[in-house]
Amino acid sequence: MAHTGILRPGFIQLRVLDMPAAIEHYTKRIGLHQVTEGRDGRVYLKSADEFDHHSFVLRRAESAGVDLMAFKVREDIDLDMFEKRVTEYGYAVDHVPPGEQPGIGRRIGWTLASGHRIELFHHADFSEPMPLIHNPDVWSVEPHGMRARRFDHALLYGPNIEENLDFFEKVLDFKCAERVDMENGLLAIWLTAGMKAHDIAFVNHPEPGKFHHAAFELESWNDVGHAADIMTRFDISIDIGPTRHGITRGQTIYFFDPSGNRNEVFSGGYTYYPDNPTRTWDEAHVGKGIFYYERELNDAFLSVVT
Amino acid sequence: MKESGAQANAVDRHADAIGLAHAVSRYTVTLEGHGFAPCGDAERVLEALERAQGFGRLKGMNFRLPKGCRRGGCGVCRVRVLEGDYRQAPMSRSHISEADEAEGVVLCCSIYPLTDLLLRLESPKSLRAKNAQSTRF
Numbered sequence: 342m343a344h345t346g347i348l349r350p351g352f353i354q355l356r357v358l359d360m361p362a363a364i365e366h367y368t369k370r371i372g373l374h375q376v377t378e379g380r381d382g383r384v385y386l387k388s389a390d391e392f393d394h395h396s397f398v399l400r401r402a403e404s405a406g407v408d409l410m411a412f413k414v415r416e417d418i419d420l421d422m423f424e425k426r427v428t429e430y431g432y433a434v435d436h437v438p439p440g441e442q443p444g445i446g447r448r449i450g451w452t453l454a455s456g457h458r459i460e461l462f463h464h465a466d467f468s469e470p471m472p473l474i475h476n477p478d479v480w481s482v483e484p485h486g487m488r489a490r491r492f493d494h495a496l497l498y499g500p501n502i503e504e505n506l507d508f509f510e511k512v513l514d515f516k517c518a519e520r521v522d523m524e525n526g527l528l529a530i531w532l533t534a535g536m537k538a539h540d541i542a543f544v545n546h547p548e549p550g551k552f553h554h555a556a557f558e559l560e561s562w563n564d565v566g567h568a569a570d571i572m573t574r575f576d577i578s579i580d581i582g583p584t585r586h587g588i589t590r591g592q593t594i595y596f597f598d599p600s601g602n603r604n605e606v607f608s609g610g611y612t613y614y615p616d617n618p619t620r621t622w623d624e625a626h627v628g629k630g631i632f633y634y635e636r637e638l639n640d641a642f643l644s645v646v647t
Numbered sequence: 648m649k650e651s652g653a654q655a656n657a658v659d660r661h662a663d664a665i666g667l668a669h670a671v672s673r674y675t676v677t678l679e680g681h682g683f684a685p686c687g688d689a690e691r692v693l694e695a696l697e698r699a700q701g702f703g704r705l706k707g708m709n710f711r712l713p714k715g716c717r718r719g720g721c722g723v724c725r726v727r728v729l730e731g732d733y734r735q736a737p738m739s740r741s742h743i744s745e746a747d748e749a750e751g752v753v754l755c756c757s758i759y760p761l762t763d764l765l766l767r768l769e770s771p772k773s774l775r776a777k778n779a780q781s782t783r784f
């Protein structure tokens with residue numbers, strides 16, 4: 342089997358200021374389903390097109406932003422292998438017991454040089470709704486809202502992304518699909534564990550641990566248009582779009598949840614094979630790389646984060 | 648005088664649920680030194696100011712109003728309320744401390760007027776400095 346080690350993003354945990362407003366946004370508007378609410382009040386969400394227990398976790402807090410992002414590994418023993426490698430790289434690894442999140446097995450976690458917490462897990466229960474398996478119709482429950490098919494990736498902001506790049510390539514076996522180099526150094530990296538153009542991305546930023554966006558994959562450019570209609574009808578705050586990224590080629594909208602956390606919905610993007618070269622962008626063309634039609638960054642791209 | 652965010656949101660949700668633009672009271676939000684914007688009682692002050700700036704009604708500003716999340720998370724829209732009452736939606740504590748709140752320093756995307764308001768941009772220089780600092784080129 343070609344795909345071993347880290348398979349894909351498993352889930353992300355975001356902090357929200359107003360839980361009822363967040364649930365309404367992510368379920369009714371984005372189109373996720375609420376799987377369960379934990380005893381500590383965290384709310385667990387998924388797309389009906391995902392098998393695993395949940396892919397999106399909301400935690401009520403006094404400030405918005407990201408708590409952690411977790412990746413799923415193929416075998417349970419991969420957790421021991423990665424623990425050894427992460428520790429050898431020099432990061433302190435801690436253990437999260439099974440059930441700390443409902444439906445999820447044991448996890449290991451550590452903090453990146455950019456200040457973000459990353460976790461790995463292997464076991465996830467299946468939960469309803471999920472795709473049909475025998476004689477499968479295209480969906481089991483009718484898609485609603487923006488019809489998000491999965492939590493796809495996140496873009497995180499923090500310092501020392503040169504070290505993040507080295508760490509993800511050497512320790513976690515990710516590949517760098519694209520990068521932006523400014524005259525004064527590395528600005529951004531798009532990293533993949535599989536065949537998507539990215540599973541996680543970083544932009545260099547002075548403050549550690551910041552969150553730029555979490556993205557949901559949609560089926561088509563038509564669904565991106567439908568998502569834009571929903572945003573206007575329900576007065577969702579839009580950052581930019583519909584437009585396209587030159588980087589990854591995704592057709593996209595950036596917008597905000599009711600706590601100011603940026604979301605993205607997108608469709609498309611190229612297939613990345615691990616033997617592909619890294620695509621590179623320079624300072625003169627970064628505008629086109631980020632927003633392909635506008636061909637310039639908007640004010641918010643580099644400065645508005647939670 | 649501030650209502651809680653939960654109350655504010657309940658009001659919004661109720662108005663939305665019954666499909667009514669509820670009887671709108673309009674107030675005047677004055678940005679010290681730059682002019683004023685009409686603002687409905689169910690309207691985020693930042694959005695009223697953005698609209699006024701779009702119509703060219705805010706004078707003598709050599710910068711654009713900070714454009715951020717408009718939902719109380721990112722902190723780019725800090726202002727000081729010098730006069731007037733408002734209700735507020737939740738705001739991130741990373742950007743508005745309890746001391747700020749007590750002094751009337753708020754995120755103007757997350758307040759709704761209850762009376763006419765007089766606002767001062769909380770040190771636009773520091774906002775620009777903040778942007779310049781995170782914009783690395």
Ligand code: FES
Binds near residue numbers: 715717719722723724
């Ligand atoms: S614009 Fe983000 S907090 Fe007001």
Ligand SMILES: [Fe+2]
Binds near residue numbers: 495605
């Ligand atoms: Fe993205």
